[in-house]
Amino acid sequence: MADSESQGAGSLEDYFYPYRNRYETYRSIPYQGVAREEIISVISEMARSEDKIGDEGKCSGSIYSGDHEHYRFLSRVFEQFAHANVLQRDMYPSATKLEGEIVSMTLGLMGGSSKNGEACGVLTSGGSESLMSALFAYREWARDEKGITEPEVIIPNSAHVAIDKGGHYFGVKVLRAPLGPDFLVDLDWVKSHITANTIALFGSAGSYPYGLVDPIAELGQMALRHEIGLHVDGCLGGFLLPFGRMLGRDIPAFDFTVDGVTSISADTHKYGYALKGTSVLMYASRDLRRRQYFTYPDWPGGLYLSPGMAGSRSGGLIAATWAAMVSLGAEGYTRIADAIFSTADKLIAGIRSQDGLRLYGEPTFLAAFGSDEFDIFLANDYLAAQGWRMNGLQLPPGLHFCVTRPNTYPGVVESFLDDLFHAVDYAREPGHGAASSGALYGLAGTAEGNQAVDGLLSGALDAYYEPSPGGDA
Numbered sequence: 001m002a003d004s005e006s007q008g009a010g011s012l013e014d015y016f017y018p019y020r021n022r023y024e025t026y027r028s029i030p031y032q033g034v035a036r037e038e039i040i041s042v043i044s045e046m047a048r049s050e051d052k053i054g055d056e057g058k059c060s061g062s063i064y065s066g067d068h069e070h071y072r073f074l075s076r077v078f079e080q081f082a083h084a085n086v087l088q089r090d091m092y093p094s095a096t097k098l099e100g101e102i103v104s105m106t107l108g109l110m111g112g113s114s115k116n117g118e119a120c121g122v123l124t125s126g127g128s129e130s131l132m133s134a135l136f137a138y139r140e141w142a143r144d145e146k147g148i149t150e151p152e153v154i155i156p157n158s159a160h161v162a163i164d165k166g167g168h169y170f171g172v173k174v175l176r177a178p179l180g181p182d183f184l185v186d187l188d189w190v191k192s193h194i195t196a197n198t199i200a201l202f203g204s205a206g207s208y209p210y211g212l213v214d215p216i217a218e219l220g221q222m223a224l225r226h227e228i229g230l231h232v233d234g235c236l237g238g239f240l241l242p243f244g245r246m247l248g249r250d251i252p253a254f255d256f257t258v259d260g261v262t263s264i265s266a267d268t269h270k271y272g273y274a275l276k277g278t279s280v281l282m283y284a285s286r287d288l289r290r291r292q293y294f295t296y297p298d299w300p301g302g303l304y305l306s307p308g309m310a311g312s313r314s315g316g317l318i319a320a321t322w323a324a325m326v327s328l329g330a331e332g333y334t335r336i337a338d339a340i341f342s343t344a345d346k347l348i349a350g351i352r353s354q355d356g357l358r359l360y361g362e363p364t365f366l367a368a369f370g371s372d373e374f375d376i377f378l379a380n381d382y383l384a385a386q387g388w389r390m391n392g393l394q395l396p397p398g399l400h401f402c403v404t405r406p407n408t409y410p411g412v413v414e415s416f417l418d419d420l421f422h423a424v425d426y427a428r429e430p431g432h433g434a435a436s437s438g439a440l441y442g443l444a445g446t447a448e449g450n451q452a453v454d455g456l457l458s459g460a461l462d463a464y465y466e467p468s469p470g471g472d473a
């Protein structure tokens, strides 16, 4: 990259390296260790300024709890086992208690008892690992039981891209089924594309772009008919929607009580309000779970057994996840869910009443919307200038606001709707040129937006792992 001084404000260097002129850049390990107080001071400064947008409730998704008391409590639990490697169960048998209970509590939410003691699960590092592990398990199962060597899965076009990533890693062909006008998977398309090579179907509860629950009961019937798997991706909604159902919200069943569902993922690090780095992957049978295990008895390093992709894992995350669930309790989850759904009600009503905006599907906790009349990303430019961090969608273009606990603070949704009203006016004005925001997953509100996407995608990943290229403090 060019010298930072030559890149004006809003440059990619500012975007990736905002601290390059503020803090020391370490390109190699400093010979003399830096004082702990100095490190704490730098880290705290960065954390405080970066948390601001989430703490004010101006961010869609991403920050699910936002309660710093809760985080402090989880951090206290985390530090007890942060250094512990749970691979060593003889040293750390607590991991078996805590992990087993996390799985059991999550199965309780997902109708696990309907499987006569067969429902089971594992803990993973997040939604992507859960989805990829399930895909891998189905591949192994289908090869061993059905002799399928060119496996395929069918997923709704709204399903999370981690399934494609898994397909890429594990050599499974992923067919993306189009969505109907309701933004749910087109069942006829799925039905007509199941072949002898299909190993599983996927559905979401709710989908990342739209927050909607796919027709799981119908997918389950197809899966049963063809004797294939059905994974329900509840990574996003798994710890929210069941409480919505308990509150009487109109949300269809998507768990193990639905015939044909053979696995479910639910992320503890999203609406489970745990620290980042955990998700629960559940299977309807122990046999299916075994397909993801790896054992290697002939290694000089010893008899090797591993439940999933990770080797060493920190006991701290497991303990903190357990602590989040036990401390909040069903009452806490229900209370927060109630606030989230009520806030989403106001948000949805406000968007509906705004001329020129169109909601995508029938949302409950996440409102996705676009416009047939103006460039929705121009509206997002305006919102971003007011400090809002929405998620950009494409195909069709849109924005989504995934409501989380910080968005439920008094006045937040009202202030958003007010800004949205002005954002629409702004987007309708002629002469703005191309919008500067776009639909780059995980980099919402990037200064460069769609125009730079092609060059950015891999370059951005490279940049994640490089210190700032010069002009440092």
Ligand SMILES: Cc1ncc(COP(=O)(O)O)c(C=O)c1O
Residues within 6 Å of the ligand: 125, 126, 127, 128, 129, 131, 160, 162, 204, 206, 207, 208, 233, 234, 235, 236, 237, 267, 279
């Ligand atoms: C529906 C859904 N599935 C899977 C994932 C991937 O989860 P993670 O980012 O934890 O890997 C997400 C992330 O937002 C999601 O919304």
